[in-house]
Amino acid sequence: MNAPFLPNPDLPSGDSGMLQPPRANSTPALDSASPIARNFSPDMTLPSVPKLRPSGPLAGVPVAIVGAGPVGSWTAALFGHAGAAVRLYDDGILNTGFVNAGWGFAYHSSDPAAGPLAAQGIELYRRLAGTVLPRGVVTEEWSTVQRARNAEPLPAGLAGLPGYRLLELEELYRDMIEGVIVKSVVVPGQLLLPALADLHQQYGVRRIHQHVPDPAALTDAAFVVNSTGLASAWLFEDTEFSPSMGTVVRLQKPEGFTGVHAWDNGTNTAPYAISQEATGQVVVGGTTTPVSVAQARRWVEAGSQPDEETGERVLEQIKSYLPELSEAEFVRTDTGIRPERRRILLARHHGDTTVFHATGFGGFGVTVAPAVALRLVEAAIAAVAT
Template structure:
């Protein structure tokens, strides 16, 4: 530990918090500590399907900033994908097919159509081959970030490179102000209480896990948030539900039955797949994702939370922005 270096705390060990810590460790000489009361499987990130597919409910303060966050995230994930660590990090590439019975616009993703290497509107022949009642479709190349791999992989590297990992529930900023020169708040839904931010709202999600090693692409339908996403370990994620302002973390058998039936209808071969589990998580949604500084007395804070269902997709872009803000706050006191 460099006793002359700034002391930086990161609150939260989900995909956003660990990515912020990773960027800090790589780009500064600071002494970094990650504090959280939940790690790995105890985080909502571990429930996420992890596909890079930002949606229209993900918004920054401006369209330009939102697009930059998405673009920066894509390139961050691509750098890992192209490295020898891709498998260890749980990152792999595949094609995604988005279908609709209503309109082409329901399948179009303007946020990434100029970013990913392959993006096209599906032809009538391609839709006919796909079968079912789908009348419109888009196909594009993307990646999955499996947090069951990415979180422990990142945590291990952080520890190896001198970052402290502490199991601690931070109840207030007052409790950490004497320990750190700068704190990053990456608490997701916890920010509703830590910051008294009622703009953070839980959106309940439930998914099923099935063994489908033959699945090499992902599929979406505009009917009731239906999606099918492959896994690097051959276990696919089937979803889903979006229950706004719900704090219910209990498994719901009716949701499970509906998810499975919708996914079976979208991709009939899944009926033969073995169901190996179900997961429930609360997505931390905020109308505008909060990435901004705040001075609380003597403590400098940078907030980075409210990503909703797109935390895995956009964690790197928002983390890079947050770290840049934090470094600006410190430069007046520390030479980095």
């Protein structure tokens, strides 16, 4: 389906065609007047969540969501919370929601719209941790981020993150020239997606295992959300995608190992290690291999097999940075495709204001997902109210 994403004057949030995230220099705090942000709060523990919300702002409104990765699953939960009658379609082909390393870091994208969305996503995760989301799905960790001379500068906005401080020269790894330490969240996809599936049951979301070749053809829904990630590249002939393949290795977490450690060495093999308290694992990664959309699609359709050879290189590299992981027990290797796009796409479909696109979040979909879902639901509420 060939469909451009052009300005749409009917958008409640403006005339740019985009469902606008906050400006890069604006506060990442959630709008306390938002009906969704106000009601979807820590005092709403799972046992008290009603199975149906007949009085919600979208009560009974039929909504179809295509793609049950982090963005689609969060969107289904928030639409369900607003009272909508939600159908969530997924064909089970893409696996990146489970492969992700789970590091919630607010400013690791070149797209200026991503940082504030990620900051809002992290705030939502902190707000919902241990209440709406079961205990352990979200944990907070200290994150150390360093860069080499030939790497991109550290992004703006870090100084506003909790716990921020610059690293001293003697704290830097041998070939790094600057670094920071901040507080971040860790949200493993393998725990998040089942937790959201439990919320779907609470809200009566219908999950349908089915391939949808044209999301816009679901005309019996008042709103359709395309959250198919990489599949948008061929479903909508979206030429803005520039996917990359990444491989992570999971190890049993050694006793006493904590935190997130990342080094940008200016190459496609920048190493990191992420402690996941809830899974008892350390996720080691850092590979970025650009691939064409055609290559990515063939790999997905062939079953998304792990790249064991790259996994071995990842392990060898991390041992030089973190020798304490040298003897850690191997769990498995995972390989996934990052659905990267030149700019994130959070917009209405041109010519069809009932279809929302929420794709192109690359390797940070888990981080931005709750904030993206919030904006989609509020756009639908605004549309219903007019």
